[in-house]
Amino acid sequence: MQFDDDASLDTSQVEDRRSGGRFGGRPRGKMVGGGLAGLIVLVIGLIFGISPDQLGLSSDPRGQAPGTTSGSDLAAGCRTGADANARQECRMVAVINNVQAYWASEFRKRGMTYEPAPTVFFDQPIRTGCGVADPASGPFYCPVDRKVYLDLDFFSTLSSRFGAEGGPFAESYVVAHEYGHHVQDLVGTLGKAQDRLTGPSSNSVRVELQADCYAGVWAHNATRTLDEDTGSPMISALDEEDIRRGLDAAAAVGDDAIQSRVQGRVTPESWTHGSSAQRQQWFTTGLDSGDPGHCDTFGR
Structure with missing residues (x-):
């Protein structure tokens, strides 16, 4: 996966609230976590899409955490595609820019307005x-x-705990999947998952598989989506190895793969995101077609 060195990055699409990081910032407060067991429980329920309230993490609806940092350091360090080729956080900014540019263009074609969402x-x-x-x-x-x-x-957890090979495009697939949920929210299909039902044919699984399909649609169009400043594609190259790693990531986070790794058995009746095969199938459907109209996971 390669970015045009001269592409311009828009860090205004990212809110950097990390307590510290590669570009600076001081730790603010103590990290709270449940160790490996807590990590596994949360990742099973939340990986790639479900918001915290759906597992009862908190009923606190208040806005943002106090004392967070601005994105000024991120803006200073992530300016061009060359930065995206060199550093992970800049690569994520570039992918976010590209994904949103694609969906804005797609919505315009359909006479609709795309509302950007920050990461x-x-x-x-x-x-x-x-x-x-x-x-x-x-x-x-x-x-x-x-x-x-x-x-x-x-992304380190994705490799170390769930066996994915990882890599830049695997990370990009995750981002594109999340923006698939934003697209679902804008067009009104995200609410179909709110019935809390589970299983291979549940609405929850269908919503997640559609987000995988939308990620594939973006990947199909990624090198065709132009940087507004240069008029050239921001992502200059995706190759077969990139796609293979994206499919590998999709398989690693299938419900059956996670359940087998964590609990030693597969219980389809509790699936919320779909099997490895389903997730790969729908990502490939989007990738091959390049058309979100082919992502009707509810009609099949």
Whole structure:
């Protein structure tokens, strides 16, 4: 996965609320976590999409955590595609820019208006519109405040705990999946998952598989989506190895794969996100078609 060195990055689409990081910032408060057991329980429920309130993490609806930092350091360090090729947080900014540029263009084609959603980088417990989450929550989209929440260290967990190979495109797939939920929120399909039912054919699984399909649609169009300043594609290259690693990540976070790894048995009746095969199938459907109209997981 390669970015155009001259592409311009828009860090205004990211709220950097990390307590510290590569670009500076002092720790603010004590990290709260449940250790490995807590991590596994939360990741099973929250990985790639469900907001904290759906597991009862918190009923606190108050807005943002106090004492958070601005994104000034991120803006100073992430200016161009060359920065995205060199540093993870800048790569995430570039992917967020590209994903949102694609969906804005797609919505315009359909006579609709795309409302951008920021991504929040965090590494400590944080209040969101959906309750209080900590980094063990995994990446998620909160429909209450319409923001994506992402702890960059999650990608190490994806490899070390769940066996994914990882890599830049695997990380990008995660981001694109979360923005798939934002698209669902904008068009009104996200609410279909609120019945809390589980199982391979549940609405919860269908919502997650559609977000995987939307991630594939974005990947199909990623190198065709232009940087507004340069008029050239921000992402200059995706190759077969990138796609393979994206599919590997999709398989690693299938409900059956997680259950087998964590509890030693598979219980389909409790699935909320779909099996490895389902997740790969729908990502591939989006990737091959490049058309969100092919992502009707509810009609099949």
